[in-house]
Amino acid sequence: MRGLARLLCAVLLAGGLAACSGDGGEGGAATAGPGTLDVWVMRDSAPDDLIERVNAEVExxxxxxxxxxxxxxxxxRDxxxxxxxAGDDPPDVLEMGNTDVLTYAASGALAELKPADYENSGTWLKGLADAGGYEGKLYGVPYYxxxxxxxxxxxxFEKAGIDSEPATLAELRQAAEKLMKANPGEDFSGLYFPGRYQYGALPFVFDAGGQIAAKEGTAWKGMLSTPQSQQGLRNWADLVKAVxxxxxDVDTDADRFVDALGQGHTGMIIGQAWMMxxxxxxxxxxxxxxxxFPVPGVNGTMPVFIGGSNLVVSAGSxxxxxxxxxxxxxxxxxxxTELARSGLLPNSTSLEGVVxxxxxxxxxxxxxxxxxxxxxxWSNVDNxxxxxxxxQAIASGEKSVAEAAATADKKIAEILNATG
Known part of the structure; x- marks a missing residue:
């Protein structure tokens, strides 16, 4: 329908008539008549009936x-x-995984958005807000x-005599050791933690005040060799070795974790909440x-990587x-609030009272x-x-923390600073 409308406009304009006006831009008046708004969402995200109610309200x-x-x-999806x-009539709104937004924002495919236009933008979950930004501008609004x-x-836990949930890293290790003592099987883990499980291990780096990489001027530098990052890596390695x-030699997947806990091979896993x-x-x-319970850090809750989705508006809408x-x-x-009550994590800390x-x-x-x-x-680093x-090199003892971190820093810098 929108294609037909543009064709009619072109005919009118060719005849010298200025009777066609599209939707206003950000903050402008929406002057479009009957037409369609195309929204692309991902499977198993928000409940269908919730999206239907949003649609009805807009219509x-x-x-x-x-x-x-x-x-x-x-x-x-990509x-x-x-x-x-890239087409002439792209979807207007798209749900993107938070790791997807950056590439499309940098390519110019997404419209810039204004944080002040969105409710609770001052209390958005930091990881989701960061994922929606590029060069100081907003392109993806935190969704869930x-x-x-x-x-x-x-x-x-009861069998091992553990009567409270660990609140610090030291308490987590103590609980895992008690679980192993109460379940002395050769393949039993107090905390099941594969050696290549990067999104389980990286929080230890941030917990100690470290980071993965930072931009210095126009160049990226790996930061895993800093004293703070190395301390976090040692904290992780000591825990994995002990419990x-x-x-x-594996990362992880949902089935591996689910079965380890379900079949009694471990008392704890660090997994995505939906695994429950x-x-x-x-x-x-x-x-x-x-x-x-939240993953415990040295002094309270450990900083964790946040997954989820952002909503974007196409530049060609x-x-x-x-x-x-x-x-x-x-x-x-x-x-x-409705998303939260359906079991999804809402986009703002101001809604903590409804979860x-x-x-x-x-x-x-x-x-x-x-x-x-x-x-x-970054996706090239990941790939x-x-x-x-x-x-894996640290967990297996193949390299020391310092050696493995230096190797990773060098590779990270080479990939992030590559051109073309």
Whole structure:
């Protein structure tokens, strides 16, 4: 329908008539008549009925408008996005994983947005807010998040005589050691922690005041060799060596963690919060025996990597004002409260009073969230498995912390500073 409207406008303009006006830009009046707003969301994100209510509210404000929603699978999303955003009639609103936004913002495919236009922008979860930014500008509005937490078996805690959830790293190690003493099997881990599990291990670096990389002037520099980062790596390595029997040559996946805990090979895992539901479904007898708490750091909750989604408006949207309106609604207090009650982590710490259960645990953890370095080359670091190699080298004893960190820093700098 929008294509036909543009064709009619072209004909009128050719005849000297200035009767066509599109949607206003950011903050402008939306003058479009009947048409469509195309919204692309990802599978298994917000509940369908919630999105339908947002659509109905926007349609009611713009008589004749139809909000058309397309649901995409995470696998293969990049190809569909690139093709659509390069076309003449791209979708107006897209849900993107928070690790996806940077590349598209840098390419010019996304519209710049204004934080002040969005409710609760001052209390957005830091990791999601960082993920939506590029060169000091906002391109992706935080939608919902997810963090890793410690998931444990209450029955095994009771068996080991552990009567409270650990609140510090020292207490976490003590609990894991008690679990191993109470379950002396050769393959039992107090805390199941594979050697290449980068998103479980990196928080130890941030907990000690370190970081992965930093930009100095126009160049990136690896920062894993700093004293703070090395201390965090030692803290991680000491814990893994003492309480984990997990393989050192693998990263992790949901099935591996779920089975380790469900089959009694460990008393604790550091996993994504939604794994609790999968555990209860696969091992029904454990459904009421599962608990969760934030990953403990040296002095309180450990900073964790935050996953999740951001909402973006395409730079080529024919209805930018209405697209922005749709994003404002679903990311504001009203609908974020509904998201929270459905079990998702809302985008703002101001909503901590409406979350419960494992979502409340995530909210506490997310208050100290972090995100990967804001470089368009970061995915190349990830693909090269630089960090996974470093963690395995340390865990296996192949390299010292200092040696492994120096190797990783060199590779990180080479990749992030590469041109072309």
């Amino acid at each position: 009611a404000a713009h008589p004749g408008l139809t909000v058309r929603v397309q649901v995409l699978d995470w696998e293969g 190809v569909k996005w690139k093709t659509a955003l 998040g997810g963090t890793r937490v410690v998931i444990y078996r209450k029955d095994l 984990s029997k997990a393989p050192l 539901r999968g555990l209860g479904e696969k091992y029904p007898k454990l459904a009421d025996q599962l608990g969760a 024919q209805a930018p004002a209405i697209a922005t309106e749709w994003v404002k609604l679903i990311t504001g207090t009203k609908y974020q 419960e259960g494992v979502t409340a645990v995530q909210m506490k953890a997310a208050a100290r969230s972090w995100f990967t370095p804001q470089s368009t080359q 090269a498995q630089v960090l996974q190699d470093m963690f």
